[in-house]
Amino acid sequence: MREIAEDIKKWKHQNKAVAIATIVKANGSPMRPIGSKMAVTTDQQITGSVTGGCIEGAVYEEAQEVLSNGKPKTVRYGVANDQTPWEIGLSCGSSLDVFIESLQSSTWQTHYSTLQQNLVENQLLAVVTLLNGEDTGAKLLVWPDGRTQGGLGSPELEKSGLKAAIQQLNTRDPKAVKLSEEAEAFIDIFLPPSRLIIVGAVHIAIPMVGLARALGFRTLVVDPRKAYANRERFPDADELIIEWPSDAIEKLNPDQGTFIAVVSHDDKLDNPALAEALKSQAAYVGVLGTKRNVPKRLDALRELGVSEDQLKRLHAPIGLEIGAVQPEEIALSVLADIIAVHHGLERQGEIRQKSIV
Structure with missing residues (x-):
C-alpha cells in the first residue's frame, strides 16, 4: 500500500474515482507477491502493479466495472490457452486471485x-x-x-x-x-518501512543510502565524527546520528525489521557496534572487511560478550560476492545480501547458474 499511497492521495484531492486491485491468492511462481497492489482511475491513470504487465490491462477493465457499479469482486487469472491468441493469461505459469474494490465505497x-x-x-x-x-x-x-x-x-x-x-x-x-x-x-x-542502520559515514555509505532508499528502506547513518556525518555528504539520509555507534544502536532498539551494515572499517567503532547489534533482534548484521580478518574479529566480539549463537548471525565479510570494487558496486553487493536475507534466502544458492543447458 505504501508504494501507491501518494498517488492515491493525489487522485483523491483531484476528486477522481479510484479502484484498488490486490493479489489475495497465488499459485505457482508469480511475478509479484501476495498483497501487491495496483490502483487505477477512470481516466487511465495507473500506479503499482500486480504482475509486472501481463494482465494489467485486463485488471484495469475489471476495475472500471467496479467503479461503475460499486460492487467489489475477485477475479481469477491463469495460464492462457495457446489456441486462443486473445485470451488473457499469465506467461509465468501461475494463477492469481485479484480482489478489486472502489475507494468510493462506504x-x-x-x-x-x-x-x-x-x-x-x-x-x-x-x-x-x-x-x-x-x-x-x-x-x-x-x-x-x-x-x-x-x-x-x-x-x-x-x-x-x-x-x-x-x-x-x-x-x-x-x-x-x-x-x-x-x-x-x-x-x-x-508494514513500517524496514530500517537500514549504516555504521560509518564513509565513502561506501553514500551510494548505500541512495540505493537503500530506492528499495524502500528508511536509512539511518551513525557516526560520531561530524566531519563525516553531515548533510553535505548525506543529503538524502532519513536520519544522521552523531553518536558512538554502540550507544546509538542500543537506543534504536533494532527489531526484525532492522538491518545493520557496519562499514566504518575502524575497529574501535565497529566491534562495539557489532556486539550491540548481534545481541539485538536485528534481521541482518554485516561488517565490511576481509575473510582473512574474520577470526580476529570473532575473538574480539567474544571478548565483548557475544555468544557463539549470536556470532553465527554475523555476515562477514558483508555483501554478496560479485567482484565489487568501486563504492557503488560494494553498496550494490551489500544491499543484494540484505534483500536475500529479507526474502529468506540467507546463505543459499548461487548468484547465477553456471549454464542453463
Whole structure:
C-alpha cells in the first residue's frame, strides 16, 4: 500500500474515482507477491502493479466495472490457452486471485484517513477484508496491541478475523484465510518501512543510502565524527546520528525489521557496534572487511560478550560476492545480501547458474 499511497492521495484531492486491485491468492511462481497492489482511475491513470504487465490491462477493465457499479469482486487469472491468441493469461505459469474494490465505497470512506495516518506514523497494522458474502469488502483493522476499528458483519466473523489477524501480525505475511465454512477473508499487513542502520559515514555509505532508499528502506547513518556525518555528504539520509555507534544502536532498539551494515572499517567503532547489534533482534548484521580478518574479529566480539549463537548471525565479510570494487558496486553487493536475507534466502544458492543447458 505504501508504494501507491501518494498517488492515491493525489487522485483523491483531484476528486477522481479510484479502484484498488490486490493479489489475495497465488499459485505457482508469480511475478509479484501476495498483497501487491495496483490502483487505477477512470481516466487511465495507473500506479503499482500486480504482475509486472501481463494482465494489467485486463485488471484495469475489471476495475472500471467496479467503479461503475460499486460492487467489489475477485477475479481469477491463469495460464492462457495457446489456441486462443486473445485470451488473457499469465506467461509465468501461475494463477492469481485479484480482489478489486472502489475507494468510493462506504467502507473505504470510513477507514481511509486512519490508514493514511497509520502509514505516516509507520505503524504495524493488519487489515481484514471479507472476500465473499453479503458484506464483501467489509474491513476490520487490527493493531498489535489488540485495538480494532471497523467490522465484518457479525461478532463471530469479527472474533475469527481478530484471531487470524494477530497470527499474521506475528508472521508479518499477508494471507487469505477462512473465517467460517462460508466466509473467506484476506489479511493484509501494513508494514513500517524496514530500517537500514549504516555504521560509518564513509565513502561506501553514500551510494548505500541512495540505493537503500530506492528499495524502500528508511536509512539511518551513525557516526560520531561530524566531519563525516553531515548533510553535505548525506543529503538524502532519513536520519544522521552523531553518536558512538554502540550507544546509538542500543537506543534504536533494532527489531526484525532492522538491518545493520557496519562499514566504518575502524575497529574501535565497529566491534562495539557489532556486539550491540548481534545481541539485538536485528534481521541482518554485516561488517565490511576481509575473510582473512574474520577470526580476529570473532575473538574480539567474544571478548565483548557475544555468544557463539549470536556470532553465527554475523555476515562477514558483508555483501554478496560479485567482484565489487568501486563504492557503488560494494553498496550494490551489500544491499543484494540484505534483500536475500529479507526474502529468506540467507546463505543459499548461487548468484547465477553456471549454464542453463
